[in-house]
Amino acid sequence: MCPRQTRHPLPREEFRLLLGNEAMAQGLYEEGCRVATAYPGTPSTEILEALSAFRAPDLHLEWSVNEKVALEVACAASYTGLRTAVIMKQVGLNVALDPLMSLAYTGVVGGMLVIVADDPGPHSSQTEQDTRLFAMAAGLPVLDPTTPEDAREMVSLGYRISERYRLPVILRPLLRICHSRAPIPPPGERKTGPGPEFRKEVDRWAATPRHRLALHRELNEKLKRMTVSRECLGAYRYLCGEKGTSGLAVVASGVPASYALDCLREWGLDGIVPLVCVKMPYPFNRERVAAMVGSDRKVLVLEETGPFVELMLRGRLNVSGRYDGTVPSEGEMTSDTVAAALNRALYSTGTGRVARAETPIETEAPGREGDGYSETPPVLCAGCPHRTSFWALKSEMPRGIYAGDIGCYTLGRSLGAVDTVLCMGASISQAAGFYWAFRQGKGHRQPVAAVIGDSTFYHSGIPALVNAVQQGASFVVMILDNGTTAMTGGQPTPGTGTLADGGRGVAVPLEDLVRGCGVTEMWISDPLDYDGFVADLRQAARTAMEGKMAVIISRSPCVLEIGQRQGPVPELDMGLCSECRVCMDVFGCPAIVQEGDEIRIAEELCPGCGACVAVCPVGAIRPGEPE
Amino acid sequence: MTGEGMSYDVVLAGRGGQGVLFLSRVMGEAALRQGLAVRTTETHGMAMRGGSVLCFVRIGSGRGPLFRKGTASLLIALHVSELELGRPYLAPEASIIVNTPNRAGGRGGQIPIDADTLATTAGNARSANLVLLGAACTLDGFPLKPESVASVIMEKGPENMRPVNLEIFRLGGQRPTTDVQNPR
Numbered sequence: 001m002c003p004r005q006t007r008h009p010l011p012r013e014e015f016r017l018l019l020g021n022e023a024m025a026q027g028l029y030e031e032g033c034r035v036a037t038a039y040p041g042t043p044s045t046e047i048l049e050a051l052s053a054f055r056a057p058d059l060h061l062e063w064s065v066n067e068k069v070a071l072e073v074a075c076a077a078s079y080t081g082l083r084t085a086v087i088m089k090q091v092g093l094n095v096a097l098d099p100l101m102s103l104a105y106t107g108v109v110g111g112m113l114v115i116v117a118d119d120p121g122p123h124s125s126q127t128e129q130d131t132r133l134f135a136m137a138a139g140l141p142v143l144d145p146t147t148p149e150d151a152r153e154m155v156s157l158g159y160r161i162s163e164r165y166r167l168p169v170i171l172r173p174l175l176r177i178c179h180s181r182a183p184i185p186p187p188g189e190r191k192t193g194p195g196p197e198f199r200k201e202v203d204r205w206a207a208t209p210r211h212r213l214a215l216h217r218e219l220n221e222k223l224k225r226m227t228v229s230r231e232c233l234g235a236y237r238y239l240c241g242e243k244g245t246s247g248l249a250v251v252a253s254g255v256p257a258s259y260a261l262d263c264l265r266e267w268g269l270d271g272i273v274p275l276v277c278v279k280m281p282y283p284f285n286r287e288r289v290a291a292m293v294g295s296d297r298k299v300l301v302l303e304e305t306g307p308f309v310e311l312m313l314r315g316r317l318n319v320s321g322r323y324d325g326t327v328p329s330e331g332e333m334t335s336d337t338v339a340a341a342l343n344r345a346l347y348s349t350g351t352g353r354v355a356r357a358e359t360p361i362e363t364e365a366p367g368r369e370g371d372g373y374s375e376t377p378p379v380l381c382a383g384c385p386h387r388t389s390f391w392a393l394k395s396e397m398p399r400g401i402y403a404g405d406i407g408c409y410t411l412g413r414s415l416g417a418v419d420t421v422l423c424m425g426a427s428i429s430q431a432a433g434f435y436w437a438f439r440q441g442k443g444h445r446q447p448v449a450a451v452i453g454d455s456t457f458y459h460s461g462i463p464a465l466v467n468a469v470q471q472g473a474s475f476v477v478m479i480l481d482n483g484t485t486a487m488t489g490g491q492p493t494p495g496t497g498t499l500a501d502g503g504r505g506v507a508v509p510l511e512d513l514v515r516g517c518g519v520t521e522m523w524i525s526d527p528l529d530y531d532g533f534v535a536d537l538r539q540a541a542r543t544a545m546e547g548k549m550a551v552i553i554s555r556s557p558c559v560l561e562i563g564q565r566q567g568p569v570p571e572l573d574m575g576l577c578s579e580c581r582v583c584m585d586v587f588g589c590p591a592i593v594q595e596g597d598e599i600r601i602a603e604e605l606c607p608g609c610g611a612c613v614a615v616c617p618v619g620a621i622r623p624g625e626p627e
Numbered sequence: 628m629t630g631e632g633m634s635y636d637v638v639l640a641g642r643g644g645q646g647v648l649f650l651s652r653v654m655g656e657a658a659l660r661q662g663l664a665v666r667t668t669e670t671h672g673m674a675m676r677g678g679s680v681l682c683f684v685r686i687g688s689g690r691g692p693l694f695r696k697g698t699a700s701l702l703i704a705l706h707v708s709e710l711e712l713g714r715p716y717l718a719p720e721a722s723i724i725v726n727t728p729n730r731a732g733g734r735g736g737q738i739p740i741d742a743d744t745l746a747t748t749a750g751n752a753r754s755a756n757l758v759l760l761g762a763a764c765t766l767d768g769f770p771l772k773p774e775s776v777a778s779v780i781m782e783k784g785p786e787n788m789r790p791v792n793l794e795i796f797r798l799g800g801q802r803p804t805t806d807v808q809n810p811r
Contacts, residue, residue, distance in 0.1 A: 012662075013659075013660070013662070015659060016659075017652070017655045017656050017659050017665065017667070019669070042671050043671060045671075046671075123670070124671070146690075147690060176668065176691075176692050176693065179668060179669045179670070179671055180666055180667060180668045180669070180692035181651075181652070181655055181665075181666065181667040181668075181669070182665075182666050183659055183664065183665065255691060255692070258690040258691035258692075259690075259691040259693070261690050261691075262689055262690055262691045334693050334695075335691050335693045335694055335695045336693075336695050336696050338691075339695055366681055366683075366693060366716075367640075367670075367679055367680075367681030367712050367713075369712070373708075373711035373712060375678065375679035375712060376642060376677070376678050376679045376708070376709065377678055378643065378676035378677055378678030379676055379677045379678070380676065381676060381677070408676065411676065489671075590677055604752060
């Protein structure tokens with residue numbers, strides 16, 4: 001075993017077992033962050049929630065309406081010298097990229113962290129995009145933690161770099177940092193900083209194109225200085241094998257660096273194979289890393305998700321990784337991926353004992369499949385009002401094209417009621433695209449529906465609806481209003497007026513916005529009152545076919561928010577049941593279960609929404625007797 | 628955990644809503660109380676809606692949150708049909724504790740426990756996970772002491788359920804041990 005001390009000391013009694021997200025929140029609290037903004041998204045959501053739990057009186061925190069708005073709020077606050085943070089998931093950065101690119105030119109005054117959580121796998125996202133490539137595109141430094149402990153320390157490092165260079169710093173935790181727990185020391189004292197002061201500097205904060213050129217030059221000079229700075233050089237560390245003699249060297253960043261260290265230690269190769277960890281992948285000092293690795297070695301680069309460090313070293317060293325295809329270019333790097341890649345590289349350089357050189361290098365996320373088994377897919381909850389909304393949509397617009405969106409209700413796929421999912425807010429604009437496409441044909445008029453959640457509508461559905469109305473498109477927009485951002489754990493939406501810390505803000509009702517977008521035909525209807533809802537939806541569908549935009553707000557609270565029991569458990573009459581399984585296989589309520597030959601409504605799972613009564617084609621499900 | 632640098636790795640397999648995360652947290656904090664290094668992973672987002680949930684708990688050394696296939700010492704399956712998802716991670720001599728009403732469902736060397744019935748009878752149907760953890764505490768080499776787990780249970784979850792949960796955990800520890808020694 002390696003005599004070297006592990007970098008993370010054994011936990012002491014007062015340590016707490018924190019998620020990486022909670023560890024970063026603790027870092028933000030300790031470092032005196034004064035304005036924190038975020039839009040919820042897995043795997044980043046718990047950072048703002050944990051920060052809110054500190055109840056710091058000198059901290060404004062908010063669930064902003066979307067990531068672009070969140071970034072703009074935070075950056076102006078840091079213009080005044082305060083420390084700020086904006087938090088999002090990786091695809092949220094796409095939404096926030098417009099202000100971020102420009103902010104790299106203007107810079108900031110108070111330290112600003114842009115925390116962007118990446119999701120290799122992907123586990124809960126539409127892409128596996130690598131935020132480090134966006135950092136390079138914007139010209140901003142990016143930190144890449146290898147453990148939750150690292151992530152907390154990088155909050156402090158990030159603020160130091162940000163204030164020294166007057167640039168926002170991107171902190172990019174991977175999902176396995178965000179959602180793994182590690183022992184973290186108790187929170188230290190909160191730092192205090194100077195109060196807000198805005199120094200007007202019009203050539204910076206309101207720069208015209210001519211001044212923008214100067215600011216671009218300034219940015220590039222900052223980056224150049226940074227590559228030879230203490231911070232940058234200190235970001236390259238040997239995790240093991242500094243004096244190693246092997247013909248192989250490993251360069252790694254993020255969680256794969258941790259897996260690589262585990263493997264080399266276990267195999268007793270940690271004294272032989274140099275493992276260089278890159279904690280700040282951009283800006284990058286190629287000469288320094290090349291010197292640490294040694295130019296005569298083969299170099300294996302282990303990183304997620306794109307080939308960033310590998311591309312930085314390419315042409316200078318004999319590198320392999322995710323770009324040249326040694327490691328698959330997509331998917332999560334697990335400890336097995338790293339072990340297999342290391343094994344193969346060790347074999348090819350004749351280093352150490354190699355047990356399984358032929359093991360394929362795979363990047364399938366854990367739990368997707370076992371020996372001949374595959375994972376159980378997620379489903380809408382028992383009692384979820386979305387299920388009923390989808391059921392009604394299918395029955396009233398059976399030939400419809402259903403443009404879906406992002407949230408729990410993406411799970412409407414299994415009911416056959418979601419045909420497209422692209423990105424946040426795309427349902428309405430894509431429905432418009434379908435509408436115009438079929439308008440070009442001479443045949444039938446194609447019914448089209450957009451289905452979008454309340455939080456997603458606030459996030460980016462509004463401009464799409466304005467656009468569709470103004471262009472004269474007509475289709476059905478169903479806004480699923482369950483009063484919360486359910487998929488990410490129930491963050492408040494602007495419709496409720498509740499703030500991130502639970503306080504009261506000002507409610508911005510959906511129906512006012514819909515009218516404001518120019519919509520004249522609107523229904524507000526409760527999907528659990530099934531007959532009434534179907535009648536409203538039928539009218540909406542007819543209105544759309546007659547050439548008017550029709551919006552139906554499907555309003556019923558999230559079943560997770562209201563707790564368990566809504567009414568009596570319906571009764572299933574097995575004498576009438578034809579065992580067609582529509583309630584189980586098509587409607588898909590998880591409270592209707594089959595045990596052996598018996599189909600029953602599981603009392604312990606059923607919240608008593610009663611939606612299944614209308615679903616049964618032979619009337620075998622009756623409303624339960626009130627208790 | 629046989630020596631310096633080794634870890635006792637546990638896979639938890641279940642479905643969203645079964646308390647897999649709660650179980651991993653109880654195990655992690657119990658380890659912390661014993662001064663052991665520990666890392667756990669969690670599954671959030673999509674998988675929380677009744678889908679498969681696989682959690683990794685590493686007690687002892689180890690810097691990465693995931694361990695490799697064929698290396699874990701124990702699999703606790705909260706749902707019998709999720710067992711196979713966790714199985715690839717097990718070392719050949721590993722133990723499997725599985726929640727199933729069917730004792731015959733415990734194929735070679737698996738320890739079948741009807742945790743749902745036990746927990747429901749004892750007063751909290753949602754604490755089947757603690758029955759299984761109670762059983763795990765009786766395994767040779769399992770690093771967590773029942774006392775440290777018990778102390779965590781008395782500080783977690785709804786306050787009025789804590790004594791019941793503790794009782795449920797103890798019930799799990801009283802299972803017949805005749806199946807235990809059979810290798811898989």
